[in-house]
Amino acid sequence: MNREYEQVDVGTIILDDNPTxxxxxxxENGVDIKSLKNNLQTQSLLGQCNYDEATGAINKLNVVRKLASHIAQAKSDGTEPKIASAYLQTMKEGTQDIWSHLIASCNNGKPSDKLKKLKSQVVAELVTDTL
Incomplete structure (x- = not known):
């Protein structure tokens, strides 16, 4: 996954109209994205990581959560968004890969135990069948 750009087809691009x-x-015990953003800007927990990669990983996690929430809402309204559900699974897998790469590359390939725990927490959230 050591590449500058990720190649995807146009149909899998999801725009986040409100990234803040x-x-x-x-x-229940998922990572707080606002806290991650603060950690990134204060150079604490994610300070050993590439800023752009960390920002992208955080944003992708947020988009996955928003899509999952949208799908859950649609299901509760009685509709079955099958295409969106398939995209969600693909996005979850891609987000896991991004987080794995991010943490592995932090601190010149020697991430701290706190970062490894963070990655485990994120991956655990993404493999959980929430819908």
């Missing part, structure tokens, strides 16, 4: 709005975690 943070979605709730998909699981």
């Amino acid at each position: 709005e943070y979605a709730s975690p998909l699981v």
